[in-house]
Amino acid sequence: MDFPVVEFPWFGNGSVIAVIAIVHVIVSHGIAIGATTLMVSLEYVGMKKNKEGLIDVAKKFSKWILIITTTVGALTGVGIWFSTTVIQPDSIGSLLRIFFWAWFVEWIVFITEVVLLLVYFYTWDKWKGAKRYIHNRIGMVLVLLGWLTAAIITGILSAKLTPGKWAETLSFWNAFFNPTYLPSLGFRTFIAIVLAVALVSIFVRFFIKDKNVQIDVFAVFGKINAVSLPLLLLTGVWYLFNIPQEAYDLIVWSTGMTKGIFTWVNIAGLIVFIIFGLWMLFKPGRISIILSLAVFFSSMGFIAEFEMVRESVRKPFIIYDYMYANGVVEKDAEKYNEEGYLPNSTFAAVEEVTEDNLYEAGEELYKGQCLACHTVDGWREKRAFATRLNGWTEEAIDTYIDTLHETRPFMPPFVGTEEEQKALAHFLHKVANEERQNNVEAKGEDE
Known part of the structure; x- marks a missing residue:
């Protein structure tokens, strides 16, 4: 009400933000955090076991991670800022006043991450022998910075649903370390890795022709997924137990499904992930293309559902117990x-x-x-x-x-x-x- 109104008549203002946000989450989580973790892990295992094939796959990963994060990731990141600023200016203005320094630090971390990614990519062929371990350590720092970016943004996003004591104290720290911060951060950490496995595996299956290298890659993915998937489920339950009851009651409604369809769709998706994870562990040389496609599209659907639920369960608020969805305090x-x-x-x-x-x-x-x-x-x-x-x-x-x-x-x-x-x-x-x-x-x- 304090800003000019911008309208997208047929598509809807909320839909504009949602589309940009879903693409950005896939890139920021699945690529910048998850795929980078897989890349550095492949390089590490390749050095330890003297398997040049794994190192070569990691090198190919780095090219696409660099391209996607600095194009689609950067553009959708700016797109979120632009769209929310013109569509929900009251909300973004309030968040800026609360979290200005957090966003500033996140920007510094992101710039450092991009610089390290460039160094990592352009030193593949230059750093041999002992320097290869330095190269891998840079990759580990790159993973840490990607996760740190998510750790900062999670404090802001989770505060929109559970601001905790902030409404009374107006303290930055109360807002940032809110009741769902840790469970949300844990959930996002492991969803990034599981998402990356789902997204990358289909390309491994189609484009890596050397069967032995393919088996080695899926063996690494299988072990990482075996740890990440159970922790994803545990942190997801932890998160659900910490959101307001009113928000919990809106989960099914927010998806637009009936309770029965919601239950079966999500159970079916989970079964696909479990089967795929077990298959990678015990039969890495016989990964089915159909199963790879199923887990790929299941992961896309899950991310879309997660973003839809995360945004919708806050209603009638956009910042819980402070500002309504239409910007009215x-x-x-x-x-x-x-x-x-x-x-x-x-x-x-x-x-x-x-x-x-x-x-x-x-x-x-x-x-x-x-x-x-x-x-x-x-x-x-x-x-x-x-x-x-x-x-x-x-x-x-x-x-x-x-x-x-x-x-x-x-x-x-x-x-x-x-x-x-x-x-x-x-x-x-x-x-x-x-x-x-x-x-x-x-x-x-x-x-």
Whole structure:
């Protein structure tokens, strides 16, 4: 409400952030942390057992890790900053005020990580003999820096769900070392490694033609996965036990699945990971292409589900117990109910509701309080008002708005005066009924 509104009408503001975030997590976790760990491990085992094939595979890994992290990773990282700044400025502004120095340190760590990655890549052929061990140590530091980046960002992300004592103390340390920080960090650490095994294995299976080298690679992956997968499950359970009950209750809802489908999909995915892990341990020379593809796509689906759940279970908040998903600070809600939302909205084109500007006032309220999650019309029909409210009367919409936070606890309460509520109901009724009907008729005439 204190910033200009940017709208992506059909795709949805939340969907824009979600797509960028999912790609970034795959790169930052699966590549920058996970694949780098696998690469350095292959080099280490190759030196210890004098297997040049493993070292050669590690060298090939480094090329693609460098390319992907400095292109897709960097671009999506900037993309997250850009998209959240223009779509959720109130939220990102609050986080910057709390975590400025954490983000600054993370930037320094990231730059150092990129520099070391360049050194690591360009010294493969130059450092032979004893220097090869120095090269491998640089790789280990590279892994540590990648993990440290995640350790810093995890403190910020986990604070959005469990700010802990921060709401009372406003202390950086209370916010950063919040109740879910350690379980979340553990979960992200092991998900990065398991994800990397799933992502990389399909390429190992297709592109490494030497069968003996392929067996050696999968043997290393199998041992790493055998440790990481159980720890992933343990830290995941630890994390679930530390999130608020209200958030826990929204997990299934946030995926858009029924409870039965959610259970079976995730059990099936876990079974695929377990079978693949056991196969690598006991039959590294007979890895099935179908199984490799199954674990590859399962990992993609899991990351998408994880990001969707992580963002959605905070509702009705974007920063738990502090700021609602639409950017309204919880403590200011009563003030807006008395004084009005529009007079306190810096960039609203309308400040007062009148009989002549009901539609315009309602549109401003829609932009300020609904746009973060909803669209007028769009690909996500459950969040498109033209679909959800089609056939509703204006009075029914008005009544629903008044109690929506009670009937649907994951939605923020409407804040504003009765006149503003009626204006929003008027706007939603128009776009969901009259304008929708006009669009349908116009389309029919064109055909």
